[in-house]
Amino acid sequence: MTSKAALVLPVGADEWRAANLAAGFARVAEDLAGGGFEVEVFALPGAATELPARVTTLAWSDPPILAGPAAAHLSLSLRAGHQLWRRLAANPPDIVLAPLGGGILQPALMSRDLGESLGDTAMVLWGEAGAARRMELGDIEPVGVEAVIAEAMESAARRLADATARPDASADRPGEIRLAFPFRPSPRTASRGGRTQEIVCVGPASGRHGADAFLTVIERLGHEGVLTGRTVTFLGPWREGTAGLGKAMLGRRARDWRFAFTQVDESRPGKVLDHLRRPGVLAVFPGAAADDEVILADCLSAGVASVVASHHPMASWVSGAASIIDPDLADLADHFDSVVAQRPPAFETPDWPEVFESAIAARRSSPVVRTRQTRSASLCITHRDRPDALAAALASRGGTAGLTTIVVDTGSETATLDALGALESDDVRIIQGSPGARQPWARNLAAEHAGGDILIFLDDDNLFIDDGLARLVAAFEDPRIDIVVSTLSLFDGAPGQGLPAADLVFMGEAGWAGLLYNGFGDANFAIRRDRFAEIGCFADDDVAAFDWVFFAKAQARGLTIAVLQKPAIAYRRDLFGRDAKWRKRDLEGPRRHVLRAYEIGQTSKIIAALGQCLSLPFVE
């Protein structure tokens, strides 16, 4: 039977990375098709490059996907990842290959881990540098929450994926497999001797691509007079309007240079290769994590004289075809006097179809840990003066076995209380709480009276959809899972009636992003009863976003927070009244509690700096 493979191109603004992966994945697709696979290459909304032929562009489908209060472009990888899950879950492939960077496979992996969908689909990450490494090397400027969201999603994706493929993978790193893009021989440029006329630094302006080391060494060589009569070219997209490595910095440093230089914005591998094939060119690949495997391989195959830093991921593969030098490029000038194309590279040629078949077989044979033991569950609802909404919420429970329901009323009118009496039954218990009690207090009271192993919390104006309650409870068959949240279907009118306005997606394990906004989940969620007690219930002080604080405590204690991608809950959104609720707009109070939960300690200076760096909304 033909196996189906899905290859996923990255989202985001890094056009160099996007061009490299688009070209590399196109070659993988060719090899897989030659090996009998049915292959589909997906570009998600927001792809930053010209796409090769036969790529399926995934449009945003309805309902629209939202991801919390951050600006939409900052959570692009989360929203695009959920869009990808929608597509994959509707038509599951046998295997998926997607970039690690941005963590776009996280929603699909979360869903598979919960047993919700994609159970037979193997998932492999392309192990490029993640957000933390990119930021460390100056590749990402800390100007938004994008990087922390990406880091959290990458971290979960790495943990949940079947394998991570890297050209420089070694046996001592578990979960990694050694793979490079398929090699394609190019017509060779005639070998030539003679003087280097142009030294080309290949790649964008970032430490990850070695641009800083290159600048340092050419400035030294310029002082020594070695560059007289030669041109230094920076070939790749250089950033504008940014601090650090970028065009502004290049121009400022160049004021002291006495050699010719230029910079060429180009990312397309074919155009980059055209430039490098010109006579007298020495190509320099100084990066440690450079996203340039395709360009480097083509360059060597074409016989372009090249220098590769020894920390480059492909260095061990290209040895003999290029000059390998130290990362500080100290010996760069030794390669100027004789530009000689070296011998063709002798790449290992990975058998992608065989690797993919093995990954699929391993996935199918791996045991899925599930406890079939029936668990009791308690639904905890807080209520005040909305008997019709409460009746709808109760009706949405479906026929979940072993379920008891606790409703805590916090001061309804007498007429409402009469209506509530009609809703009481053997499995629905109504408790009178203090009139006007805060929601966390009422929830804690409900939990106190609940006897189930699993506690499910629901606001009385929301309801379950598509067997949502049963799906929330079923997720706990996996003994590793402590908390289950869900994508919310947002309704601007009565929940569950008509089409939703949008789906609001969450990360579950939000990592450090959870420090900045509630990316964990919503107040409607399920948790093991013993874990709830361990965390210390809901904070009962006057906290607006008590759910955010609760999840932060759970995260700090290492609890597993999983997300159902398919919405389990219809959520009534009060779009027009939101501005009147000042407590919803005040992020400072909840953040103090969240910080305490993360146990960060003295934080005022850190938060002031973060607020400045991340352009967070300033609340006066």
Place this chain on the structure above:
Amino acid sequence: MYASGASDLERPIDGRLGWFEGVRDDRICGWTYDPARPGRPLEVTLATASGARRSILADRFRADLQAAGACDGWHGFSIPLAVLPDAEGGVECLWSDSGRALSGSPWSAPRGSGRAFRAGSVMLSLDPPNPGDPRLTGYVHDRHEPLRRLRLRARRGDDFVSSTTASLHRGRRRGEAGDGFHGFILALPAPLRMLEGGVEIVDADSGRRLAWLGARSL
């Protein structure tokens, strides 16, 4: 970044030093420093005429401040222009606690469209100056030698005032050719409109005069 206002290190306001540089390269920049408490970064508030406000901490390193004696130099601030709505129309910079304005505040956008000069194959365009800014900024490009970064000198009479190499990057503007790395900033002893006798811009390699600027030239 230039240490504009560095001489104001000697002119404190409320015991504090600072200079608001306004908008440079699409960022809002400046610095502030309290000599009595050199380790403590100060907070400033940026405000626009439309009512937008933004408070930021002056805790970014600037080598020019360090060189000018501002403790360890970690007293600059610089935020993207886009963060403050309507900043193009003018920005005021205040110390957040006292509400007093920093020297250099308010900043208002330069007016006018600048001027272009031609000398042989060399095209020189000068930007309209920032009010009170003792610098000339612009773009110079040799059509016959596209990779040549011209060395410029400013001359008053027989005295050379300053020199620079035109290699700064700026987003390409109408009529400006080359690879974008032909921008320059040329320091003057005072704002152009205050310079008696004008100033001459010269190609330092050939000695050719590229432009002569009087007090009202820009």
